[in-house]
Amino acid sequence: MGETEEFAEALLDQISVELNEEKEIAELSNKITDDKDFPQQFTNMEDFSRQNLLSMSEKVHDFTGLEVNSNIKIEFPDLKEFKLLKGRKVYATKQSNEFVNDLFSAVADENIEAISGLIQRDTAKFLVYSTYAKAYISKISTTYGDYLDSTVFLNKFILSKYPQIILYKQGPPFGSNLEKVDSGYRGALKMTLLEELIHSTQTNLENENRDAAVNVNSINEELASIILDLDESSASNLYEYLQLQTVPDDFPIAKKANLFFMLNPDNFVVNVLGPDVMTYSKVEIDPKISEIVPDLSDIYQRWLLPIQNHHAAFSTMEGIAEFVVQNVLKDDEDFQNYLTTFMGTDFSSYKVRKNMGRDLTEKVFNKFGKTGFRFLIDAPPGTREIKEPDLYLKRDLSTGSKNIQQN
Numbered sequence: 001m002g003e004t005e006e007f008a009e010a011l012l013d014q015i016s017v018e019l020n021e022e023k024e025i026a027e028l029s030n031k032i033t034d035d036k037d038f039p040q041q042f043t044n045m046e047d048f049s050r051q052n053l054l055s056m057s058e059k060v061h062d063f064t065g066l067e068v069n070s071n072i073k074i075e076f077p078d079l080k081e082f083k084l085l086k087g088r089k090v091y092a093t094k095q096s097n098e099f100v101n102d103l104f105s106a107v108a109d110e111n112i113e114a115i116s117g118l119i120q121r122d123t124a125k126f127l128v129y130s131t132y133a134k135a136y137i138s139k140i141s142t143t144y145g146d147y148l149d150s151t152v153f154l155n156k157f158i159l160s161k162y163p164q165i166i167l168y169k170q171g172p173p174f175g176s177n178l179e180k181v182d183s184g185y186r187g188a189l190k191m192t193l194l195e196e197l198i199h200s201t202q203t204n205l206e207n208e209n210r211d212a213a214v215n216v217n218s219i220n221e222e223l224a225s226i227i228l229d230l231d232e233s234s235a236s237n238l239y240e241y242l243q244l245q246t247v248p249d250d251f252p253i254a255k256k257a258n259l260f261f262m263l264n265p266d267n268f269v270v271n272v273l274g275p276d277v278m279t280y281s282k283v284e285i286d287p288k289i290s291e292i293v294p295d296l297s298d299i300y301q302r303w304l305l306p307i308q309n310h311h312a313a314f315s316t317m318e319g320i321a322e323f324v325v326q327n328v329l330k331d332d333e334d335f336q337n338y339l340t341t342f343m344g345t346d347f348s349s350y351k352v353r354k355n356m357g358r359d360l361t362e363k364v365f366n367k368f369g370k371t372g373f374r375f376l377i378d379a380p381p382g383t384r385e386i387k388e389p390d391l392y393l394k395r396d397l398s399t400g401s402k403n404i405q406q407n
Contacts, residue, residue: 003251008115011107011130018138019110022079022157025141029161032168039178042163043186049074049154049193056193059328065370066201066377072150079157083108085146086136091213092129093221099125100132107133123253124224127260128217145192147199154192162188166341180337187338191325198321204377209313215306220264223299227260230293235259238292263289263296265303279384280304312383316376319357319386323365326351326358356386363389 012019032038057068077085087104099122106114119126146153163185170177199206230238235255242262247254262268283300290297329335330347339345360381364372385392 002116003253004116004119005112006251007119007253007257008112011115011134012110012112014134015107015138018141021141025158025161025165028165028168032164035168037172037174038164038168039174041178042182043189045154045156045159045189046074046076048186048189049076052190052193053152053197056190056197060194060197060201060324063324063328063370064198064201064373066198066373068197068200069150072152072197072200074152074154076154076156079140080105080108082143082146082153082155082157083137083140085148085153086140086143087133088148089146090129090132090136091210091217093214093218096125096129096217096221100129103129103133104137107137119253123256124221124228127224127228127257128220131261131264131266144188145196147196150200152193152196152200154189159185159188159192162342181341183334184337184339184341187329187332187334187336188342190332190334191329191338194325194328195321198324199317202317202320202377205313205317205380208309208380209317212306212310212313216266216303216310219299219303219306220266223264223296224260226293226295226299227263228256230256230259234292238289241288241292263293265300265307279308279387308383312386313380315357315383315386316360316380317357319355319359319361320373320376322355322358323361360386360389360392363393367393 033040053072053074057070057072060066060068084101084104087100090100092100099118103115103118103126106118140155141158144155144159146155163181166184167174167177167181170181227235238259239255242259244258244262247258281304283297283304285297285300330351336347339347339350343350361372361376364376368375379395381392385395
């Protein structure tokens with residue numbers, strides 16, 4: 001087996017737990033379907049979602065004052081299609097879109113030969129985007145939906161199987177718990193519809209998030225190319241200085257890959273400087289490392305603003321959605337049953353979970369009411385303002401100014 005095949009195999013090994021879980025879910029679902037004693041009369045996901053799209057849209061408008069586009073569609077992708085959708089949400093650079101689509105497809109198919117071919121086709125792109133493939137695909141079993149291009153996508157593989165599996169694991173007599181589990185299922189669908197419809201109103205935030213992500217990916221591609229182009233002496237000196245795990249000399253790609261994964265700013269800067277880097281205006285790095293890779297300091301500095309914009313926009317989008325869901329569905333019996341049957345918690349515990357984006361949204365809502373949602377979307381907060389909401393509240397929000405205070 002060559003080095004690229006081993007690399008491909010290693011990538012799948014890193015998400016093997018999740019891939020095995022998907023297979024177990026599918027097998028258990030088939031077993032349940034074949035069980036004649038098990039009730040099959042659960043709410044139909046597609047019918048329920050389409051029937052409730054308008055009412056959920058109205059609930060978004062009633063609580064936030066934001067208009068939901070009446071032309072929004074709902075689609076129900078199965079497992080591979082949902083994984084390919086997540087590939088589109090990577091927001092790769094324009095020249096890398098095709099590569100990312102091919103990579104997510106190959107990983108979804110667990111095709112070692114295809115992944116190996118992609119490594120050979122463009123190693124730099126593979127180093128950058130394989131991290132997304134691992135991160136996004138490993139979360140598929142806990143991701144109910146997504147929104148993109150005027151379409152709400154519901155994860156059919158998960159949502160069509162979870163209620164049966166939850167009831168089956170509770171054991172017989174199944175009839176006694178059927179209605180509560182099915183009610184929780186309806187609650188999960190309501191929550192997911194509501195979340196994605198809220199995201200559909202956040203066009204300006206989504207544009208900021210996408211543009212920042214593209215910039216981050218562009219910078220990471222540049223870094224990957226620099227690392228791959230290091231001469232053997234520089235690579236060895238840097239490898240030794242960083243005290244990375246030794247790899248055989250006949251695995252040159254692995255050596256450069258380990259250097260990239262270590263020096264990737266998403267790993268190195270955040271882990272070395274800590275999460276407060278999101279409020280910094282300057283990144284200082286080890287002079288010895290800069291001596292070996294002179295461009296590194298400039299790359300980290302250029303990476304700082306787009307990663308902060310990405311973090312701020314994404315945190316705000318998610319925070320608004322969580323705040324709206326909590327308030328719109330707080331008295332909904334189906335949602336209450338979702339929390340108990342699917343999540344093993346209750347509304348009180350769910351509401352106190354720490355979330356800086358939601359906490360900022362709550363403070364803005366308490367001060368400005370519905371208008372606060374429009375402020376958050378049209379005049380997005382910076383990372384410092386998410387952490388310290390009073391800074392955002394002191395802004396002249398009526399003009400949409402963005403006076404972000406940095407350290």
